[in-house]
Amino acid sequence: MGTIVEQIQGIPLNHYLIFCSVIFAIGVIGVLIRRNVIIIMMSIELMLNSVNLLLAAFSAYHGDASGQVFVFFIMALAAAEVAVGLAIVIMVYRNTKSIDIDSLNKLRW
């Protein structure tokens, strides 16, 4: 286990920041350019995961366990969110026969 800890000590925290913001930006781009609701939810999962990894990195670099507990709670929340979201997607598909997000424009104005 000591070698793994030595592994991370060579990496500046800045590189974790940059890496996680790149992944977060990819998630934002995915939400903006796709029309499939399921892929939009997958992009949201990508964003949640990048934030999780950054919290874990800060927690490991500062020796504070609270960050990793927060990541655990965020994972529980993400599971609940996906279950409810996919149930809504199934109901929308049953009513409109498509999962195009642009067909859900009744609440626009």
Added chain:
Amino acid sequence: MSIFYFVAFLSIFFALMTIFTKNPVHSVLYLVITFFTFTVHYILLNAQFLAVVNFIVYMGAIMVLFLFVLMLLNLNKDTEPMKSTIVKIMGTVAGMCLLVTFLGAFRVIEVNNEAITPHANIGLVKNLGQVLFKDFLLPFELSSILLLTAMVGAVLLAKKDTNKA
């Protein structure tokens, strides 16, 4: 330390493949690989509990849920709705602007770069469990209520309305 850069490259590559692949099923499979690389990142950070939870919850439960819904709705490449090219370009440019804003903000703030790890094994199951059940007991119990509520809500939402009409 070069393992981190290699795995980070893999994560970014598969995340890009996730959002740019046309076929939704392939997209889910690329997302599974992305989450696997995140598990490797957690192991590199010596956060073993999070690595195991990420492996089980994300790669197991959530991805099975996504694949199940995709196959239940019988979606394939032909029914996939696509946005127009101009919207795609604008979305990509907006995401890049967000990234540039982040990077500019990181240049301004001072990040303490050296790893100060007095307790290098905080991510182990034993230590994290003690923190979770001592300091965070009430949020832990509340999250169980949240999961129960979400489960009941999902079943109610997806159930076919039999006595309608």
